[in-house]
Amino acid sequence: MLDIADELNRWVEQGREFAVATVVAVGGSAPRQPGAALAVDSEGTAIGSVSGGCVEGAVYELCRQALEDGTTVLERFGYSDEDAFAVGLTCGGIIDILVTPVRPVRGGVLPAALSAAAAGESAALARVVDGPSALMGRALLVRPDSSYEGSLGGHPELDRTAAAEAFALLEAGRTATVLIGEDGSRCGQPLTLLVESSVPAPRMIVFGAIDFASALVRVGKFLGHHVTVCDARPVFATAARFPDADEIVVDWPHRYLESTAAELDGRTVLCVLTHDAKFDVPLLELALKLPVAYVGAMGSRRTHEDRNRRLRDVGVTELELARLRSPIGLDLGARTPEETALSIAAEIVANRRGGSGVSLTGAHTPIHHDGLRRTAGTIGEVA
Structure with a gap:
């Protein structure tokens, strides 16, 4: 909802x-x-x-x-x-x-959840989707400070249990169903809850204010990201060149990443398009240590090998290097900035969803990949 x-x-x-x-x-x-x-x-x-x-x-x-x-x-x-x-x-x-x-109605849980989500606030809505008929649809709204409003059915322990489950999913920014057993449900039979998490848009930071970055910004916005463009050169990092960006930062890439590192999370995407060692090396040295979803770097295969050598020289481990998507993007044969942006976006989606990146034609793989990113949500849990 x-x-x-x-x-x-x-x-x-x-x-x-x-x-x-x-x-x-x-x-x-x-x-x-x-x-x-x-x-x-x-x-x-x-x-x-x-x-x-x-x-x-x-x-x-x-x-x-x-x-x-x-x-x-x-x-x-x-x-x-x-x-x-x-x-x-x-x-x-x-x-x-x-x-x-x-x-x-004023004070209703569902209107309050809609208001929070529309305002871009973090909140989780937990609703009973299987259990006693009297409880169907009952809801709790859980806030980032773990406080909650509403009730699932009158027993405080049930509300506390449900709120704790919803808070855990909210912290991960995930939507899923959870099962509360008979003991925890306090109503004589198990309950299934749908927990919907509303969190701020995931961040995409594009380093390097080049023409390829402009196309990537547009695709990033289309995918629902909050997009920042960062470049140390003020003549290139301008609102006129990147009208679709949410934020434009004029600073050395590694210095900006260090200043904002505490705000990043496991949904954050970092795209390094500078392909210049003086920018790339200090930036990637830090980026590959952060718990973000994706780190990709543009450049030829020769640039990639040289960059990896420089990163090893400054102490980046092989395990950290294995996180680097370079050359960035999937093999689409892309040439134009728009095609390249599509290639990068496709790799980001595949990485997020667990896709292989191969053509579905002739492939004996699922069309939709959920992997381990959902704790529940199968039919058996809501039968």
């Missing part, structure tokens, strides 16, 4: 009632992941998506029904061999969808 928080928060501010359908679990080759949502207001306006089109019509009607009767429901959609015309996913996957009516 938080993936469409901007628009839903506007609906709340306008006093519009709506129902929101949220993917809570997936199985097989489902097109959207837990947290994806479609919402319908009382006038029939719809935003968002839960399946890329396969079951949108049926989910739309569920939302209209929820608006009428005020009831939260959990519905499963999947491919039917017995009835090829049944509502389902043509890709063969299965999704479970929670449909919840939302009233824009």
Whole structure:
């Protein structure tokens, strides 16, 4: 639900009632992941998506029904061999969808979660998606200081347990389902929670204000990053050359990275496009020690070998060097700045999702890679 928080928060501010359908679990080759949502207001306006089109019509009607009767429901959609015309996913996957009516009341947990997400604040929304019918859809909003508001069902221990689980996922910036056992649930049977984390956009820092950087900035913004361009040369690092950048910094790359290192996290992407040893070596010496998601450096294979030799000379270990993506990007045969930016972005996505980077044609590999980046979210947990 938080993936469409901007628009839903506007609906709340306008006093519009709506129902929101949220993917809570997936199985097989489902097109959207837990947290994806479609919402319908009382006038029939719809935003968002839960399946890329396969079951949108049926989910739309569920939302209209929820608006009428005020009831939260959990519905499963999947491919039917017995009835090829049944509502389902043509890709063969299965999704479970929670449909919840939302009233824009002051102090409500869901409106508060939408407001936080729309403002770019860190917050986690935990909702009951499987358990006693009386608890379905009940929600907690957890803040970065581990405080929380709302209740899942009246027992303080249940709320504390759920808040602790949600806080752990919030710290990792992840959305997933978690199972609370009978002892922890305090309601006589296990509960499954969907925890949606809303965190500030992941950072992309592009070092080197060159023409390739301009294209990469645009692609980085398209992928949802907060993009910074850093270069020591003020004549090149200008807003006129990089109008799409969120931030432009005129400083030596390694000095800026050192000053901002404490703000970086495991989602941060560092792209070194300077391919000049006086910038690259001190910058990469620091970058390869930081717990960031990706470090890539531009340059020819000769430049790469020379740079690696220089990095070893200043004490960079082989384990640290193994983290370096160089030459940067996937082999697309790219030549133009735009093609090169696409190549770099493709490698960043593959690194994040666990993809191989090979063509899907003829490959016997999953189309969607989740790897170990999700703790839950399979159909078995929400059955």
